[in-house]
Amino acid sequence: MDNKRVIMAVALSFIVLLSWNYFFPPAKPPVETAKPTATASADAQTPTTSSAQTADSTPAAPLEDASFTASKGRSVTVDTPLYRAIFDSNGAVLQRFDLKKYKKTIEPDSPPVDLVTEASLNKAPMGLLVDGKPSWTNGSWTFAGDDVTLAAGENAELTFKATIDGITVTRTLSFDADSYLISESDLLSSDTSATVRLAHTLASSTLTREGDRYNTTRIAYYNASGLNEEQDKDDLEKGILLSDGLEWGAIESNYFALTLLPIEQNAVLKGKITDDIFRIATEVSSISLNSGVGREIATAYYLGPKVTSYLATAPNNLAAIVNYGWFDFIAKPLIKLLHFFYGYVHNYGVAIIILTILIKAIFWPLSQKSYKSMEKMKKLQPLMADLREKYKDDRQKMNEELMQLYKTYKVNPAGGCFPMLIQIPVFIGLYQGLLNAIELRHAPFIAHLPFTDMIWLADLSAKDPYYITPLIMGATMFLQQKMTPSPGDPTQAKIMLLMPIVFTFLFLNFPSGLVVYWMVNNVLSIAQQWLMIRKA
Template sequence: MDNKRVILAVGLSMLVLLGWSYFFAPQQPQQQPSQTNQTQTAQQQTQSQAANTTMEQASAPAAPAFKAGAGRDIVVETPLYKAVFNSAGGILTSFELKEYHETIQRDSARVNLIPQQSMNRGPLGLIWNGQGTWRSDTWNVPTTKDVIVTNEGGEDSLTFLGAMGDLLIKRTLTFHPETYRIDESVELLNMGGLPISGRLGVSIASGDLTTKESRYNPMRVSYLTADGVDDENDRDDLGKGMQLNNGVQWGAIQNNYFALAIAPEAGDVALRTNYQDGLFRLQMDKQAINIAPDTMQKVATSYYFGPVMDQYLETAPNNLDQLVTYGFFDVLSKPLLKLLHLFHGFVGNWGLAIILLTIVIKIVFWPLSHKSYKSMNQMKKIQPLMAKVREQYKDDRQKMNEEMMRLYKTYKVNPAGGCLPMLLQIPVFLGLYQALLGAIELRHAPFIAHVPFTDLIWLADLSAKDPFYVTPVIMGATMFLQQKMTPSPGDPTQAKMMLFMPVIFTFLFLNFPAGLVVYWLVNNVLSIAQQWMMLRKA
């Protein structure tokens, strides 16, 4: 077994993983230009209404139109967000996050999870048997307040009263100032003389959750079933409509950083979702509700509108904390992210925290790396002898392998000794990669905000690419230096492929988030230092 072949296989495997995320990450469509006249807007709404059928006719949810101005606005403010509800059915017309802005500019607007175009789809509106309850003209709000301010240490609620025929509906929304969770209790009272049966649904709708999406931060619909967390980000597939029946604990519209989620109480729940006219829409239905005359039934639901962060989601119901997931390496990514938080608490800079974390990981794996480099140096010493064996037995593969094994045994060299320690480090390496790729903490987090001694904005956002491509180019140079310091494989073809890897990695990293590039660059520099020490000692 040739040591360099294993190393090459490891490198190519990582290259495939990175290349897949680069070339096959879903592309975000360009933002549609805003409409400038009322005629175009009216035509667009008419087409949307014509395209959307009722829930009974299609698996994808219809979008009953909601007309802005149908009722009065009630503003709910907490330390974390500002939400605007309409008295006509409790429609959510705006949800601004106070701690997050669309860009790094000081005057940038806050992130609004309910943009103007999604408001017409009735987000957070109740749907009874496929009909939007907000269409009823019976809705009213008992409170006379137009603004409700919820401060730390207390809770506030907002009630909406309406009716659909003989069915009296009472919605009570409870707001918690320390979290982005909103709890709702819906009371359904049968005021007629006959039983009432049906299903009660609630919907959310949103476009792209930030103004400029990255290929590494795709919009998607995610959900939790008995099989675990899954998601769909292909807009063509979502446009055809998707439906899941039974066993759904929650559904969400999200990207890496923000989420709008519905978590209904356990029971017979169905999830329906689609993508249309640039909007993601998700609806969850409580099935088979039967209400006898003069009786009432309660339906409880929790909502989450905010950043995808453990500290806010860990107390949410229905395992909603599983919104924070980092794929296959989740079990490693989360502890590493917590350690990154610890370092940030000391240095106050996420870029420096990444550097400290990389150093700590390198120290932990120092003995393994030392063993790897030692084995590689031993292999380097017998390279001339290996070359002679290959030349002497080039026409007899079996004999060549026998002589190679005899050579390894004579000089006490383990051909796998250089790669096995590296293999043990790869899961941690990729786990941190996934954590940094999805961490909202790096969004708009500066490292070196300006090019030294200038006003040029540089690494002012660790979730965005390096605007001048300085760090990825340096990273590629460090990879090339590493290759030159590593004993070259005996196979000339392998040697050429290894030299091409720094070029390919540099190309891939040009558009990577700066936080990831900093991590990889620092790791390379530390590896070079360790390898240099080993070579000097040898």
């Protein structure tokens, strides 16, 4: 085997794996997109139904663009230890949803995160559509209750009622003080037999900082094929439709989610971006009503942080919304370990350092083996160069002689590479875990530059504002490369020395928690190599 090819392949693979999410977003699953058609009543576009739609189902209607105004009803407030929600009594449309434990910025007087926002209110979050018509403009709603304040362990219900085109609709919303889950039961009845379509909606403006390519707002859904995400704006402006075994649909970022969880098995999901507002709706078609007999349709909402302990209590496998990509099975235990260390040190920056040290200790023997193998290969470089020169016109003979050389000196040409390849899944897993861990959001490490009042690493989910840690990381990587035994070939050596420049560029805008992890790992690698050199 040609050692030059092996080392170059590993180096390039390592760069591609680490930079894949930067340059190439995850591949999108096949989703039916809407085809623009002119309509008489709205500017919505009708999505093409999926082939999985059952034959007896009524074709899905467009995601209506009817606007909502809060002038007709009064505000109804639900206050819990976790959130403060405000509804309009005209249709139970959600006006605000403030997360009490999460602030918009790291400033002490920062307001809480509002998952609805005034910008998206016009699209009627938690609005109800009956036969494709917005219930808040086509019905006269009544509400006889009052504001609700819940203490830990308590729960409550709000009931809203209206008649829409001969269909009586009773919306009952259930709240739990210890959960972000809101359950809904809709009782439909009619004096005559009827067939009804019922849709529940959610809407939100962007959940992320503008230009943050590592934390984008997107529409996600879960069905038999698993978790799927759509973040391409062009596709979302056309509209998407899913009708194959839907479990839930969501508007999400790395840290927060607004989720619809239909209990009915035949629900379809529609998603769209309209006026920079992300919108989703789950619709149940062909609801048969008999005269004087009520029919109950259940659904649920989850509006809150992507915290596993809260998601685990939700139906329809909502916990699957926390996914760390290819190496999810590695990332999740590592994040649990991070939480464990934080429980003792109460600083996520320090917890990241401890976790990095632990991982390095586990892989210490492999790193030693890799370094020793590279040392042996370095000693054979003169002999290998002679063989390449001697048999430069006979490649087959040259390879045979090189293999005989490796066999004679008991050297595996890939021995320095395979130990590193085994570690790559762990590196990538932890990278994904730290990138999506809500615990790092607004978590400080070293809040101010030493001896100054300049805010520095006060938020491990944000980039280093002064690029200090990425530059140190690049310098440590360069030093590590210089200490690593040279591959012998000058071209190879130059390629390897380019890696610190590439990684420094990639890490400039990385969340600082990721940079701290990689920087500490480099420092530990340098220490290990220094010990090996000293021992040798």
